[in-house]
Amino acid sequence: MSMRETVNLRRLSEVLGLSQTTVSRALNGFPEVNEKTRARVVEAAQRLNYRPSASAASLATGKACAIGHVVPLAEHMMINPHFSDFLAGAGEVYAQFGYEMLLRVVAQAEEADVYRDFASRSRVDGVVVHGPLTNDPRIPLLKSLGLPFVVHGRSDDGTGDYSWLDVNNRRAFCRATGFLADLGHRRIALINGLEAMNFASRRRQGYESVLADRGLEQDPSLIFSEDMVEPYGHRVARQLFSSPRPPTAILVSSVLPAMGVVRALAELGIRPGADVSIIAFDDCLSFLQPASDGKARDVPFLTAMRSSIREAGRRVAEMLLEQIAAPDGGRRHELWEAELVIGETTARCPVEQTPLPAAAKS
Numbered sequence: 001m002s003m004r005e006t007v008n009l010r011r012l013s014e015v016l017g018l019s020q021t022t023v024s025r026a027l028n029g030f031p032e033v034n035e036k037t038r039a040r041v042v043e044a045a046q047r048l049n050y051r052p053s054a055s056a057a058s059l060a061t062g063k064a065c066a067i068g069h070v071v072p073l074a075e076h077m078m079i080n081p082h083f084s085d086f087l088a089g090a091g092e093v094y095a096q097f098g099y100e101m102l103l104r105v106v107a108q109a110e111e112a113d114v115y116r117d118f119a120s121r122s123r124v125d126g127v128v129v130h131g132p133l134t135n136d137p138r139i140p141l142l143k144s145l146g147l148p149f150v151v152h153g154r155s156d157d158g159t160g161d162y163s164w165l166d167v168n169n170r171r172a173f174c175r176a177t178g179f180l181a182d183l184g185h186r187r188i189a190l191i192n193g194l195e196a197m198n199f200a201s202r203r204r205q206g207y208e209s210v211l212a213d214r215g216l217e218q219d220p221s222l223i224f225s226e227d228m229v230e231p232y233g234h235r236v237a238r239q240l241f242s243s244p245r246p247p248t249a250i251l252v253s254s255v256l257p258a259m260g261v262v263r264a265l266a267e268l269g270i271r272p273g274a275d276v277s278i279i280a281f282d283d284c285l286s287f288l289q290p291a292s293d294g295k296a297r298d299v300p301f302l303t304a305m306r307s308s309i310r311e312a313g314r315r316v317a318e319m320l321l322e323q324i325a326a327p328d329g330g331r332r333h334e335l336w337e338a339e340l341v342i343g344e345t346t347a348r349c350p351v352e353q354t355p356l357p358a359a360a361k362s
Contacts, residue, residue: 007048016044066100067320068124070115072108080229081256081285082309083130086152089313090128097321099125112141119145126320128152134198148327150320152312154198163323165316165334169199172305172338173206176251176279179340181214184349185249185277189222191236191261193253200225203253203281222247233260241268241276248349249277255285258302278302278345281338283309300343307338 013020018041026033026041033041044050069087087101094101102124104114115138118124126148129138136155139162151164180188190207193200204223211218221243226232233252237260240246252258258280265272272278282304319332 007050009050012041012045012048012050015048016041063125063324064122065098066102066124067094067317068102068104068114068118068127069130070111070127071103071105071130072111073105082254082283085283085285085310086130086313086316089310090317091313093314093317093321099321111138115141115145115147119147125324126150128316128320132198133196134201136198148320148323150316150323152316156198161331163319163331163333165312165319165336167199167307167312167336167338169202170206170209172281172307173203173251174210175206175338175340176305177207177210178214180249180251180277180279180346181210181216183249183277183346185247186216186349187219187222187245187247187249188216189236189240189247189250190224191233191250191252191257192223192225193228195225200253207251228254228257230256230260230263233257234264235260237261237264238268241265241270247276249279249346252278252280255280255282255302255304272345273347277347277349280304282306282341285309300341301345303343303346304341305338306341307336312336 007015009020009023013023016023018026018037022033022037023041026038027045067090069090071083087103091101106114115127118127124147127142129136129142129149129151130153132139132151132153132155134155136151139149139151139155139160142149143162149162151162152166154164154166177188188207188211190204192204192207195201195204204225208218210216222240224232224236233256236257237250240250241264250261252261258278261278262272265276270276280302282302284306315334319334322332323329
């Protein structure tokens with residue numbers, strides 16, 4: 001047998017000379033299987049590249065061996081590169097532990113019914129909550145259903161009785177705004193996400209707190225809140241640099257609208273870094289990673305507050321599987337810090353502002 005060949009439960013049991021029931025129970029930790037047999041089964045499973053069947057594991061354990069992800073079809077639809085990278089990370093963990101992913105895309109008004117269906121029909125062993133609102137009704141609903149869940153983000157101040165993993169969005173945008181202020185920038189624009197969502201609300205709080213601490217003007221004309229897509233950044237940048245008092249720096253809540261900002265500046269003849277500073281929140285999206293040609297850039301293009309959403313997907317999946325395995329193990333709260341990575345798009349603000357290139361005035 002080739003060592004690269006993946007074997008199923010039937011073939012593994014034939015090799016070991018044990019029943020499929022015994023092999024399954026050994027792999028799933030049933031106490032009636034003695035340790036010597038269990039060790040022998042585990043060693044053979046690893047050596048023969050055994051991959052569990054979710055349906056077989058379900059029969060053996062009484063679990064669905066599936067995790068639910070519900071995607072509401074809304075104006076700020078979650079099917080985007082951020083969501084895809086999160087699922088890729090989570091999926092790696094599910095596959096490692098023999099779980100399948102059940103993805104449901106529904107109208108926003110039907111999302112609660114999907115969770116009720118999951119619980120009543122035992123379709124999944126747990127769910128991940130995406131894009132939490134500041135006061136998110138899904139959390140009390142899932143508690144009432146008794147369905148294990150982990151929130152990617154937070155709905156409140158983090159003291160609630162549920163498990164969550166979040167980036168410290170407030171501190172990340174405090175650091176980014178403070179960094180720009182230290183470079184001498186006084187008019188700093190914020191191109192934020194939808195502020196009904198908790199992460200965006202916290203990012204604005206961080207931005208505004210630094211402006212207040214430094215005694216800088218909080219100009220409403222410099223603050224924007226929409227779905228984080230490339231055309232949004234492009235449109236807002238064109239608007240900002242057609243105004244009589246454009247910003248000298250821009251803080252962008254995602255790398256996607258930041259790409260739109262850079263596109264607009266190129267059209268206007270404005271140089272990122274030299275003419276206007278830009279900091280983006282960067283989730284290390286896989287489709288933006290440089291080609292593996294051995295010529296990595298010493299300095300990245302975008303200055304960014306960086307945090308890997310794929311790593312977040314992995315960790316949220318681990319937290320949920322731990323909760324399913326030990327329902328009485330308590331709730332976990334993990335707050336990750338974003339890393340400030342200095343690239344080519346930030347520089348000191350000139351003491352005297354030079355006029356914008358002619359193209360920017362058109």
